[in-house]
Amino acid sequence: MSKPKGKVIEGVFAINKPTSVSSAQVIRNLQHHFNPSALFAPWLAAERSNREFEERTHRNRRKDKRVQVKIGHGGTLDPMATGVLIMGVGKGTKRLQRFLECTKTYEATILFGAATDTYDILGKVLRRAEYRHVTREKVEKALGKFRGKVMQRPPVYSALRVQGKRLYEYAREGKEVPKEIEERPVEVKELEVVEWMKGGSHKYQIPKEEAENEEKDLVEKVLHLGEAVTPSINAVGDQSTNGVASTVTKRKRSLDDGDSVVPNKKSELWHDGESQCLMSGGLQSPDHSPKQIDVPSQKDSSPPVESPPAVKLRMTVTSGFYVRSLSHDLGKTLGSLACMCELVRTRQGDFELGENVIEYQNLEKGEDVWGPKVEELLAEWQSRNKGMDGVADRSDGERRRRRRNSSSDA
Incomplete structure (x- = not known):
């Protein structure tokens, strides 16, 4: 499944978590399928480029040298529970807090x-x-x-x-x-x-x-x-x-x-x-x-x-x-x-079973099955939240500056 070169796909989507699987295991399983995929190859290429720049300007900044698709979840479901589990990919991980606070x-x-x-x-x-x-x-x-x-x-x-x-x-x-x-x-x-x-x-x-x-x-x-x-x-x-x-x-x-x-x-x-x-x-x-x-x-x-x-x-x-x-x-x-x-x-939040949630079992069916749906949901997210990533980046930078100032004051 070929994707346009340089098209970086990231954002927020939801998956239907099955029973007996932890939320952390869902992240690991998604990375297992996303890392070798064509859909996220541009994202991984961009991440490697960013890592190389960091290594040149900030020595030993990262202890973990592995490059994987960055994924987080917005509200844990324990292994016994099933249903909607919000997932953030790339810059989408910065937007997960709102899902912790929603109904x-x-x-x-x-x-x-x-x-x-x-x-x-x-x-x-x-x-x-x-x-x-x-x-x-x-x-x-x-x-x-x-x-x-x-x-x-x-x-x-x-x-x-x-x-x-x-x-x-x-x-x-x-x-x-x-x-x-x-x-x-x-x-x-x-x-x-x-x-x-x-x-x-x-x-x-x-x-x-x-x-x-x-x-x-x-x-x-x-x-x-x-x-x-x-x-x-x-x-x-x-x-x-x-x-x-x-x-x-x-x-x-x-x-x-x-x-x-x-x-x-x-x-x-x-x-x-x-x-x-x-x-x-x-x-x-x-x-x-x-x-x-x-x-x-x-x-x-x-x-x-x-x-x-x-x-x-x-x-x-x-x-x-x-x-x-x-x-x-x-x-x-x-x-x-x-x-x-x-x-x-x-x-x-805006994600509901049977409407706009990825079925977990589709991961095993291959990228030709899960890829189009994941791409669709992430594209919708990017369209609805266009311009908000810069705001999130500035907010993160301000928080880091406040932490540095607080540490120097101490």
Whole structure:
């Protein structure tokens, strides 16, 4: 596929990220396909020319001598999530900040009946709760609490920085966050039920892996819960003799400031992923304690308890919103527990699935398939933003000058 010599293509486009792939891996895969392509050969030639000039005027300026297509993303999707991932190429990477600040639309599936250390079904179960009282009508009524401008506490498994370190790094290392994770203002512009799934009518299941008691105690310490009543249920096969789940217990948080452990189940799954350990508010407080569920003993001939219901929600939210926190908080509001099963970002800014987003699987079909669409989207971007690159370059130069002046003043 030959391109006009010297035609440099760069800007912003979007790709439909599949599940089980990190945002960082998407960048690496795009570079794998873009680096040898005819479409980006002029960009690479221009970059090599710039590098040669830098080497002559600024010795040893660059440690990395590899020349690759410059790519960045505008808003991380963690491996579990799918959908719109904004990508910047070349000078387009300087324009990604606006996509971090724009509204986004998600479709999320939430399963009731349990809370996990990661707030999704990839984590370990920390608590189980009654769910038979949860209905579509009660969910729709509870959603009113989450619309508009609300306060939300970010999860421990998130990329938010505390004292220069990302929260998920504390979680992976099993260390307590040095300061309390504060709630932040976010806005939910739209929030509605797309589909209600009764127990037994869907494929989603509560994870089988349980967190150890020691892990649960340490999680409570991380969340600074103080004294709380936190009822839980045992897994089938570990019932009490009277056929009822384990009794309600009180756990008092230690006042020591020593290290504590946050579950690190997803250390191999998270790169710099979007999404506090029991995310926004953690385990149940006394006034929102989930009801216990009766688990039949082996001698009980009563029918088994119906599997938990699930709900799919569609929401349009502002920057900094965590869908996992909504999942957890919704379960708590309904007197149960909940975790997220699926997450799809259907729209971000001007990019929407099915409209102007590249399909990820087309990368493997070759440049003849993905090339024209990428070129079209980047050309549209360049046309809409003509003249703005110079403004971005001047802004970058001004920021560098301010940093140099600040350093000399110090």
